[in-house]
Amino acid sequence: MRFRLNGQEVYASTGGRDPVVGRPWIIFIHGSGSSHLVWGQQSRSFAYKDYNVLALDFPGHNLSSGVPLSYVETQSAWLISAMNHLKIEKATLVGHSQGGLVALYTGASYASRVTSMVFVATAAAIPVSDMLISSAETTQSKAKEVMTALGHGPDAHHFENSVPGFSNIGSGLRTMDLNVENALLQDLKACAAFEGGLELAGKVKCPTLCVLAGKDKMTPLKFGKKLAEALPENELHVLEKAGHAIPVERPHELNKLVRDFLAN
Numbered sequence: 001m002r003f004r005l006n007g008q009e010v011y012a013s014t015g016g017r018d019p020v021v022g023r024p025w026i027i028f029i030h031g032s033g034s035s036h037l038v039w040g041q042q043s044r045s046f047a048y049k050d051y052n053v054l055a056l057d058f059p060g061h062n063l064s065s066g067v068p069l070s071y072v073e074t075q076s077a078w079l080i081s082a083m084n085h086l087k088i089e090k091a092t093l094v095g096h097s098q099g100g101l102v103a104l105y106t107g108a109s110y111a112s113r114v115t116s117m118v119f120v121a122t123a124a125a126i127p128v129s130d131m132l133i134s135s136a137e138t139t140q141s142k143a144k145e146v147m148t149a150l151g152h153g154p155d156a157h158h159f160e161n162s163v164p165g166f167s168n169i170g171s172g173l174r175t176m177d178l179n180v181e182n183a184l185l186q187d188l189k190a191c192a193a194f195e196g197g198l199e200l201a202g203k204v205k206c207p208t209l210c211v212l213a214g215k216d217k218m219t220p221l222k223f224g225k226k227l228a229e230a231l232p233e234n235e236l237h238v239l240e241k242a243g244h245a246i247p248v249e250r251p252h253e254l255n256k257l258v259r260d261f262l263a264n
Helices: 036-047 073-083 100-109 129-140 139-150 168-177 183-193 197-203 221-231 251-264
Strands: 002-005 010-014 025-029 053-058 092-097 114-122 208-213 234-239
Touching: 002 073, 002 221, 010 036, 010 100, 025 036, 025 073, 025 100, 025 168, 036 053, 036 168, 036 183, 036 251, 053 073, 073 100, 092 234, 100 114, 100 183, 114 168, 114 251, 129 139, 129 183, 139 168, 139 183, 139 221, 197 221, 221 234, 234 251
Parallel strands: 025 053, 025 092, 092 114, 114 208, 208 234
Antiparallel strands: 002 010, 010 053
């Protein structure tokens, strides 16, 4: 799906299905340096099973034009603007990594627009080292390599993928290459600037699910558990052998957890 928002073209995957009036909406929110591509196995699964799906590219990411947004708060406002444009009254939000921060802020600040939320390999805060930000400014290829290496668990480094013929590492690098030049840098700065996540979590009124990774080197498990503890009505699942890139490393497990959560 392509549409124009604030004079810029926006791309969102619908999982290959047109929206159906009366079906619930589920919106997938990508993380730093990523795009709708990370949700390939989620968007199609849910679109073909009773949901209207939207996996958006933020401005400057993959097929969406424009300048990357500099703050989680402005990313959240942009998300609400996209929902308004498409006349989506309420939706379940599923956020991976930085996308989880966007979902968290949206759920706390625009509660009437959110039915439920799923937090995937994320936390209430995602600190970013000055070294990684500096690398993204001066040597993007190195920053992408570091992000991809740390962002995948041991299985993914051995080329295991639920889609035959695909490399998780290679796909991760290619996904970042499809964005505008400074997208990764702006995303990392947005994560570093985000504060008050635990307080926001306490304000969330909808049901939530946290799916965390035992081998996560980007948002270590202990920080994800702090988010889970702060959410008032939360269900927690830990995929012990997964790395940070749960949507592509453990798509079938994630899909089942989300589907069971929504069914309840």
